[in-house]
Amino acid sequence: MAESTVRTELSTLGEFGLIARIASRVQLQHRSSVKGIGDDAAVFDPEGLHQVITTDMLLEGVHFDLGYVPLKHLGYKSVVVNVSDVYAMNAEPRQITVSLALSNRFPVEAVDELYEGILLACRNYGVDLVGGDTCSSASGLVISVTAIGAARKEDLVYRGGAKDNELLVVSGDLGGAYMGLQVLEREKAVFRETGAQPDFAGHDYILERQLRPEARRDIIDLLRKLEVKPTAMIDISDGLASEVIHIARCSGLGVRIYDEKIPIDPATHRTARDFNLDPTTCALNGGEDYELLFTIAQSDFDKIKGNPNLTVIGHMTDEPSGHTLIDRHGGQHALTAQGWDSFLKKQ
Amino acid sequence: MAESTVRTELSTLGEFGLIARIASRVQLQHRSSVKGIGDDAAVFDPEGLHQVITTDMLLEGVHFDLGYVPLKHLGYKSVVVNVSDVYAMNAEPRQITVSLALSNRFPVEAVDELYEGILLACRNYGVDLVGGDTCSSASGLVISVTAIGAARKEDLVYRGGAKDNELLVVSGDLGGAYMGLQVLEREKAVFRETGAQPDFAGHDYILERQLRPEARRDIIDLLRKLEVKPTAMIDISDGLASEVIHIARCSGLGVRIYDEKIPIDPATHRTARDFNLDPTTCALNGGEDYELLFTIAQSDFDKIKGNPNLTVIGHMTDEPSGHTLIDRHGGQHALTAQGWDSFLKKQ
Numbered sequence: 281m282a283e284s285t286v287r288t289e290l291s292t293l294g295e296f297g298l299i300a301r302i303a304s305r306v307q308l309q310h311r312s313s314v315k316g317i318g319d320d321a322a323v324f325d326p327e328g329l330h331q332v333i334t335t336d337m338l339l340e341g342v343h344f345d346l347g348y349v350p351l352k353h354l355g356y357k358s359v360v361v362n363v364s365d366v367y368a369m370n371a372e373p374r375q376i377t378v379s380l381a382l383s384n385r386f387p388v389e390a391v392d393e394l395y396e397g398i399l400l401a402c403r404n405y406g407v408d409l410v411g412g413d414t415c416s417s418a419s420g421l422v423i424s425v426t427a428i429g430a431a432r433k434e435d436l437v438y439r440g441g442a443k444d445n446e447l448l449v450v451s452g453d454l455g456g457a458y459m460g461l462q463v464l465e466r467e468k469a470v471f472r473e474t475g476a477q478p479d480f481a482g483h484d485y486i487l488e489r490q491l492r493p494e495a496r497r498d499i500i501d502l503l504r505k506l507e508v509k510p511t512a513m514i515d516i517s518d519g520l521a522s523e524v525i526h527i528a529r530c531s532g533l534g535v536r537i538y539d540e541k542i543p544i545d546p547a548t549h550r551t552a553r554d555f556n557l558d559p560t561t562c563a564l565n566g567g568e569d570y571e572l573l574f575t576i577a578q579s580d581f582d583k584i585k586g587n588p589n590l591t592v593i594g595h596m597t598d599e600p601s602g603h604t605l606i607d608r609h610g611g612q613h614a615l616t617a618q619g620w621d622s623f624l625k626k627q
Numbered sequence: 628m629a630e631s632t633v634r635t636e637l638s639t640l641g642e643f644g645l646i647a648r649i650a651s652r653v654q655l656q657h658r659s660s661v662k663g664i665g666d667d668a669a670v671f672d673p674e675g676l677h678q679v680i681t682t683d684m685l686l687e688g689v690h691f692d693l694g695y696v697p698l699k700h701l702g703y704k705s706v707v708v709n710v711s712d713v714y715a716m717n718a719e720p721r722q723i724t725v726s727l728a729l730s731n732r733f734p735v736e737a738v739d740e741l742y743e744g745i746l747l748a749c750r751n752y753g754v755d756l757v758g759g760d761t762c763s764s765a766s767g768l769v770i771s772v773t774a775i776g777a778a779r780k781e782d783l784v785y786r787g788g789a790k791d792n793e794l795l796v797v798s799g800d801l802g803g804a805y806m807g808l809q810v811l812e813r814e815k816a817v818f819r820e821t822g823a824q825p826d827f828a829g830h831d832y833i834l835e836r837q838l839r840p841e842a843r844r845d846i847i848d849l850l851r852k853l854e855v856k857p858t859a860m861i862d863i864s865d866g867l868a869s870e871v872i873h874i875a876r877c878s879g880l881g882v883r884i885y886d887e888k889i890p891i892d893p894a895t896h897r898t899a900r901d902f903n904l905d906p907t908t909c910a911l912n913g914g915e916d917y918e919l920l921f922t923i924a925q926s927d928f929d930k931i932k933g934n935p936n937l938t939v940i941g942h943m944t945d946e947p948s949g950h951t952l953i954d955r956h957g958g959q960h961a962l963t964a965q966g967w968d969s970f971l972k973k974q
Contacts (some may be wrong), residue, residue, distance in 0.1 A: 417686055
């Protein structure tokens with residue numbers, strides 16, 4: 281797990297020792313963070329802004345497999361999935377808390393590696409680790425991260441603000457994280473059966489999408505620069521189909537998206553074909569892309585037109601028209617939210 | 628687990644169905660809660676106040692045993708342990724998020740029971756459940772709760788504000804929750820060995836202390852009414868000794884406490900004796916009492932004197948004097964923070 285050859289048992293530190301070790305590496309950088317680790321609660325100053333809060337829990341064996349996920353990447357990703365939700369509200373992430381449950385199979389060095397990733401993400405996204413909880417687990421690793429963000433009330437963007445005829449826009453490209461996972465699972469299975477070393481050649485992009493996703497702060501900044509305020513926004517964690525339907529339902533509308541418009545990277549496309557999977561299905565139902573999906577007024581189209589980071593994939597309709605996918609031949613299909621149904625998966 | 632004879636599999640609801648079921652039972656009551664469950668993040672309005680944030684994670688087999696903890700009580704307690712931390716900052720709890728990991732051995736009815744307790748605590752403490760995460764677990768139940776509170780900047784009380792000679796005060800009585808746990812563990816062992824039904828006669832008080840603790844909002848209200856602002860405060864979750872030392876260390880001081888002053892309920896005392904345990908040791912090192920420990924200026928003593936909810940157990944000293952327990956015969960002992968060292972326990 282940890283590459284280091286030194287193994288220090290967690291019991292030599294104890295809980296208070298571990299907290300002190302973590303706290304010693306944290307430097308508060310946001311002026312709104314008043315008090316971090318070390319009291320009954322952390323304190324922050326909202327500076328007159330509204331606050332948003334979001335939380336995600338990651339469990340070993342359900343959300344990640346330490347057989348192929350490096351702990352540093354896992355720590356990084358556990359922060360990214362939360363700040364991504366904050367950006368999806370058009371807010372600025374500022375503070376996070378991290379709760380960890382660890383079994384004694386994890387040495388101190390493994391915890392250090394995990395926090396290296398957590399603190400790197402904190403630096404990259406300008407957020408402060410202000411608190412958390414550390415306890416023992418009878419079996420696997422559990423990470424629960426909560427993020428707090430801030431925004432002016434009038435800047436917040438909800439899922440339910442889309443209007444009929446508005447354009448549906450997606451950032452980046454989709455399906456890559458899902459195909460990265462398929463490659464990791466395949467190589468793991470091959471290794472188990474034959475002992476052959478994993479072959480990841482040519483899969484850098486999709487592996488990066490799976491193992492080290494980034495939240496699209498740059499898109500939030502770009503939209504601000506372009507003076508485009510989305511009317512509704514969501515981040516794509518469960519797959520495009522499910523998120524498109526969320527925006528439509530919350531806005532009391534229908535939606536049409538066009539298969540040929542869905543942005544899919546050539547590497548994702550090629551790998552999907554190698555796996556005999558339909559690339560569009562991977563984009564629609566694969567998860568963890570952490571791109572942003574949002575709606576804009578038709579009148580804002582000229583401002584985003586031609587930007588390589590943004591793709592119009594469809595538009596909102598009236599509610600009775602339902603949720604429709606138009607295929608490359610003009611055929612209409614009902615869009616269904618398959619998403620990650622964690623209670624059906626892996627049980 | 629659930630007393631109901633109906634068992635509905637979680638997979639029949641799926642994750643989105645479960646979230647909708649939970650959301651349908653939640654009514655936002657705090658005017659500062661702008662948006663609850665149903666978007667990428669919840670939104671709240673700090674109303675010009677500073678904010679505090681605290682989080683606690685509870686794992687089956689580490690923090691609770693569903694063999695004797697009813698799910699409703701567990702839900703209640705998971706909220707209480709967090710709002711207790713908010714009160715310990717002299718702040719008002721307002722919002723919580725709840726993340727759950729569940730294996731498919733839990734039917735929908737069990738989740739309902741858990742949320743019944745969570746929502747009862749929300750009503751009792753005036754906080755809103757505004758979000759969370761729901762996912763599957765490969766084995767046990769995991770609950771991670773985060774609480775947000777608000778206070779005027781000048782009202783916040785930290786651990787590190789105590790001054791030399793100030794009085795150390797504790798609310799309620801101590802050691803009860805720990806003795807309740809001993810009784811539960813004993814009866815469980817007897818049941819396993821002999822099949823005998825548990826005998827809880829005469830243990831109502833300590834069982835209540837363990838299974839259904841309350842956070843001391845009443846003490847925060849009382850102190851405000853008495854116009855006493857603590858100079859330092861902490862809640863007693865890990866045992867008195869550890870918390871006393873936290874206040875001393877954070878304040879850069881020493882501390883003296885008096886064995887004979889430590890408030891212990893007769894039921895706790897009697898049960899400790901039955902178990903051949905020293906009642907004072909149970910109060911010092913047993914955890915989960917969720918009482919408040921705080922320091923006040925000597926000049927405030929008259930305001931709290933004679934109040935049955937408040938007991939002066941010692942005073943702060945200069946730092947070189949260290950952390951001292953004075954026994955009933957005037958003997959001095961170094962106070963050590965045993966606490967719950969979760970990495971040493973139950974592994």
